Amino acid sequence: MAATFQTTSKGTALTLATAPLPPRVRQILEAVNALAAQALSASLNLALNEFERQLFRQSERARSSQEQAECFAELQQLRQRRADLVPGYLADLEDVLARLREDAPVEAQSPAPAPIEFSRLTLVEDQDLDREIILRDIARREAQRGGIPLLLLGQRFGVLAARPAYGPETLPLGPYVLCRLLRAAGERLQVGVPAQLLLYRAFETHVMERYGELVECLNVRLAHEGVLPGLTYQPYRPRTPGQSRPRPAAVPGDGERRPLTGWQGQSSHSAWSGALLESLAALSAPVAATGEAADGAAPAGTAAGEAAMPADAAAAPTDQLMFSALRQLLALHRQAVQAPAPAPPAVRLPDEAVSKTLGMLQNVPQSRTPGRRRRTLDDLRRAVVELARRTHGDNAGLTPDQQDTFDLLGLLYGEIGREVHPDAPAQDMLERLQVPVARAALQDRSFFVRERHPARDLLNLVAESGASWLGEEETDPQLVSQIGQTVDRVAEEYDGDEAVFERARQEIEDHYRAQARKAEVSERRQIEAARGRDRLESAKLRAAEAIAARLEDRKPPQFVQALLHQAWADVLTLTALRHGEDSAEWKAREEATARIVAATCDPDAPPDPSLATLVENALRQVGYHGDEAAAIARRLSRADDDAEGPSRTELTARLKARARLGESAQPERKPLPPRNAVEQAWYERLRTLPFGAWFEFVVNQQGEVRRKRLSWYNPTTGNALFVNARGQKAGEHSLDTLARLMALQQARIVTEDKGRLIDRAWQATLRALRGLAGRPNKPEDLEPEAS
Structure with a gap:
């Protein structure tokens, strides 16, 4: 069913509280609406910030005072109505969910067609057409990227609506519906169409970029609520009736994991909480050993894979639960290595005091002499304790959860350092980020379990600029310099505001996107060159096959065979490249080949001047000089060896010195065993x-x-x-x-789950905790990792 972006007049928007829905469906939709509102509100605000910046830049680049005044008027209009856009958008989204069980989906409804008027010869308003095209392209691209999770979400919403599964075009929280609601919100801003198009682009960059995460979270939430909890997608592979297909040998370590295809800095995010749950599931004991839940841990008997989702939809209890489970894994690690637990201090420093102390260290200039080792998180922790004791007394110290946070950060930083070149500038930038990242982790314990944390994303982007899998020629000095400037700003400006990390992440991602565009241009050139070389090699093989087919069991003189396989083969190769193997030119060259074989294998055949002229003209087209082409043509058009022109020895020497067509296109590969x-x-x-x-x-x-x-x-x-x-x-x-x-x-x-450097470091950290705790790792974890 085709989606439409036309708005409908619905009067007062429905709410889930007043919608005629079954109680169970209403409860589930309220949880879904809360989750979607939480995810979209932050992204929408970021999109509005970017929209405002774009309008301001447009006013600065205005070519006339009138155009500049119009831009400032739209900017003023945005600032007056901005506060109502996000609540209005979320209210429209709730209205869509509230109408889930109406006779026809709201998103599929179209306005009644207007009567046709012939007063103007126009098909559609240009402005409406522009908006329609851009929004449809945004929705289509996101629907293509959504893949299987989007199809599963359509199945689950079909269950809630008591109707067949929804497609991406009609899904209540699908990309087409989100774009339709954006158009209505943009019209309420009462800005011009060009400004609305800027809003659409900002929406695509900041909202739709994270839409895949929202789909994953919605699937997890609905599965937890019992809506098709075991739903998976298994593609249908038809087989020929009556035939059994032989199964190929198993590929070691290969599974259904998708290969990484994005450029540097564009890898998709893997689920950190999912990796943690897999690690907990690998332990022989449950996450909680007793029925008394400590620090929000799951009760005894709860499976590790089910302990991550509390009864309510709030995110904070989930993060706290997972961080508590991570601390238990760290405690098992300490017991295995027989590391004594830190003694509780007499005076426990609150988080605010630790963050303030770190802030004092953050302002200290960082310098390192050559040959001196880099600062570690243990060094930073000791410096924090020493500095805090000057203010709070000698008995002051860190709380257990603060201590665990520093330990986990130290383990993670150690694994990141192994993935980065020792002498790369990224090592200095990572050291510069130690204090801001530590403050962020102490302020928000979800740093280790949140699916996307801006500080973690920033760490990954910085580390990937000096990743160990990059060669010296692959490092872009301009990119490294730009990242270094961004890191310096973070170290100077961060004071507990997560938006500092978010702005830095966006800035560095912009640099990576610019580098990816340059790489794509260079890659296209390389692909075109490779395709040309491959076509040339295929044409050479086809020419050799054509000559061999005409020769069959016939054996012309040895020198004539050499001329056929060298000079005449170049003619056939060029013909195949220019005209193709189905062209009349190629068929004429095949006929000429047959005439050459017949003339050179039959001593009694009369001379064929037309064949000699044809061969000579063909050889001139591939670059042979006149005397050489005429001499070769005479020898290919009759069986006797006359004495006219260059001798056989001289002609052989000339041919050996001559570069053949496509001689260096592809190196010859030696035959390999089966x-x-x-x-x-x-x-x-x-x-x-x-x-x-x-x-x-x-x-x-x-x-x-x-x-x-x-x-x-x-x-x-x-x-x-x-x-x-x-x-x-x-x-x-x-x-x-x-x-x-x-x-x-x-x-x-390289698969997507191991594409990002920081995700590989996190998985290596969990493997280290699991392995040193005396628990076996999973088989796929035993595969060799890139150093």
């Missing part, structure tokens, strides 16, 4: 990968890796092109060679 079962399984897996998948290649015996992007491959020839993070050519492999490297674990696919 693939074994594992190599064949990897080969079949590679042929299903999308363009843009990232690989890690082991480059030395120490296990260092380099990331390369599979930009393009030819399924027919198996040629594959790889580029680096800046879109520059990083190598070419055949799929056969790549499959053998993967079977030897010298290459591996």
Whole structure:
């Protein structure tokens, strides 16, 4: 069903409290509405901030005083009505949910068609068309990115509405409905259409960018409420009746994890809380050992995978519960390594005092002499305690949860440091961020479990600028300088406001997006060149096949065979490239090949001047000089070896010195032995990968890796092109060679769950806690990680 962005006149908006809904459905929809409102309100405010900045920039770039006055008028209008936009948008969203069980979905309703008037020859208003196109494109892109989670959400809302499953176009909280509500909100601002288009772009950047997280949270919430809790998606794979398809050999360590395809700084976020729950599920004992829940922990007998969702929809108890479980895992770690728990101090410092002390250290200039080790979180903790004791006495100290926060940050920072080049500028920037990040983690314990925390995202972006998988030629000095300036501003401005991290994250992501655009341009050039080389190689193979088919069992003189496979093969190759194998030109060249073979294999055949002229003209087209082309044409058009023109020895020398068409296009690959079962399984897996998948290649015996992007491959020839993070050519492999490297674990696919550096560091931290606590790691955790 097609979605429409036309607004409908509904009168007074419905609320869930007054909607005619069953009590159970109303309760679930209220929780869904609260979760959506919490997620969208912050994003909408960020979008409005960006919209206001864009209007101000537009006024500065105005070409006339009148245009500038119009921009300032729209800016004033926005500031007057901004406070009503977010509440109005959320009220419209609640109205959509409240009408869930009406006869027809509200989002699918269209206004009654207006009577047709022929007074003007126009199809649609230009302004309406612009808004319609932009909003539809935004919704369509997000629907394509939504994938399986969006389909599952449509199934669950179908259950709530007692109707078939919703598609992305009709889903009450789908991208098309959110865009339709945005249009209505933009009209209430009473600004011009160009300004509304700026609002749409800001909405796409700040709201729709996080829409995937909202869909995931809604699925989790509805599953917890019992709405299709075990729902999964299994694609249908039809088989030919009466035939059994052989199962390929299992690929070691391969699963349903999607390969990473984004550029540097564009990796999707993995669920930190999910990784924690998996770690807790791996423990032999439940999360809580007794029925008395301490610090918000789950009661005994509760499965670790179900302990993360409390009965209400509030986010704070969930984060507190998960942080408590993380502290229990850390306590098991301390017991395993026999580390004594810190003695409780006589005077426990409140969080405000610790944050204030860290603020004093934050203003101290950071300098490090060459050869001196970097500051660690343990050093920072000791400095905080020493500085706090000057004010609060010698018996002052950190509380247990503060101590655990520093320990967890130290473990995380240690794993991040292993993923970054030791001498990279990112190491200094990470050290500069230690104090602000510690203050953020102490202020908000959800730093370790929130799906997206701006301070954590900032850490990841900074660390990835010096990641160990980057080569020296892949580092962009301009990008590193820009990130360094942003980090300095964070260290100077942060004083407990999370928006400082958010602004810094957006700024650095803008730099990464600019770098990705440059890399995409460079990658497209490399792909076009690789396709040209591949087409040339295919044309050469086709020319060789055509000559071999015409020769069959016939054997012309040895010198004539050499001329056929070299000079005439260049003619066939160029014809295949220019005109294709189905063209009349190619068929004429095949006919000429047959005439050459017939003339050179039959000594009694009369001379064929027309064939000699045809061959000579064809050779001139591929760059042969007149005397060479005429000499070769005479020898290819008759069987006898005349003495006219250059001798055979002289002509052979000239041909050897001459560069053939496409001679250096592709290096000749030596034939390899047949693939074994594992190599064949990897080969079949590679042929299903999308363009843009990232690989890690082991480059030395120490296990260092380099990331390369599979930009393009030819399924027919198996040629594959790889580029680096800046879109520059990083190598070419055949799929056969790549499959053998993967079977030897010298290459591996980078999956989305291991795409971001900080996510890999978090998983490594949990593995360390789990392993040192004496609990076995999962099999997939035992796979080699990139250093």
